[in-house]
Amino acid sequence: MASERFLKLDKEKQERILTAAREEFSSVPFDEVSINRIIRSAGISRGSFYTYxxxxxxxxxxxxxxQDISMERSLREKLLAEDGNLWTALMLWTGEVLGYMERPAVRHFIGILSNIHLARRQEIQARSSAQKQLRDREQFEWFLQNVNPKTLDLRRPREELRVLYQTVLRLALIALASEAVKIxxxxxxxxExxxxxxxxxxGINIDMEGEGRKTI
Known part of the structure; x- marks a missing residue:
């Protein structure tokens, strides 16, 4: 992860470096990403880059x-706004993100999703941040406490609910990545x-009386 030296830079310089990096990662596949292009765009030396x-x-x-922290924050806001309805909140959140494609932050987010395979993204994050697993657990616990039990059968085994939560998030990310390829x-x-x-x-609500026949 970022070094202490990077974190001590003034915010303007940090953002200049990160903007250059986001532009690069969202423009080409990971194997074609060039550190030279990033440092040239950011206006820093190669030596400085490797201290960061x-x-x-x-x-x-x-x-x-x-990006994950930003996504988690906006999803929490949407879930609370929709009275804990995960399904509606996720659809609305995905639609809103797709509607903001002209914004650089959203364009970079979707471009990176498209260029970096989800499995590789997760592998890189797992190596880069020991805090990610803790944050994922905290996010799941928050979800269980705030999801509306009328819309999700919380009697299901905890492991099933965890896998479901990860799956619906992954489906939303895949949907966003599809926007970039324009198929x-x-x-x-x-x-879809x-x-x-x-x-x-x-499937998850099959035992809830009447719920299995409703749509989102």
Whole structure:
């Protein structure tokens, strides 16, 4: 992860480096990412870069963690606004993100999702941050405390609920990444995500009287 030296830089210089990195990671596949292009765009020396980050994987891990924290915060806000309905909150959140594609932060977020395979992203984060697992556990605990039990059968085994939570988040991220490759229209992407979430919702709530027949 980022070194203490990077974290002590003034915010303007930090953001200049991170903006250059986000632009690079969102523009090309990971194997084609060039540290030279990043440092040229950021206006720093190669030597300085290596005092801030070990390599491009280390830098990507920091950026992904930064994105995850932002995503978790906005999802929490959406879940609370929708009275704990995970399914509705996730659909609305995904639609809103897709609607903000003109914003650089969103464009970078979706571009990185598209260029960096989710499995590789998770592998890099696992190596880069010992705090990620703790943060993931805390996020899951918060979810269990705030999800509406009328919309999700919380009597299910805890492991099932954990896997479900990870799965629906992964589906939303895949939907966002689909926007970058432009194979489907935005409407098709959201329709397919809604179908996937409805299948999962009916499956997990099969024992809840009447709930298995409702749609999102």
């Amino acid at each position: 980050f070990e390599d491009k994987e280390d830098l990507l891990g920091y950026i992904c963690e930064e 489907q229209s935005r409407e098709q992407i959201l329709h 995500l809604e179908l996937q979430l409805n299948i999962l919702r009916r």
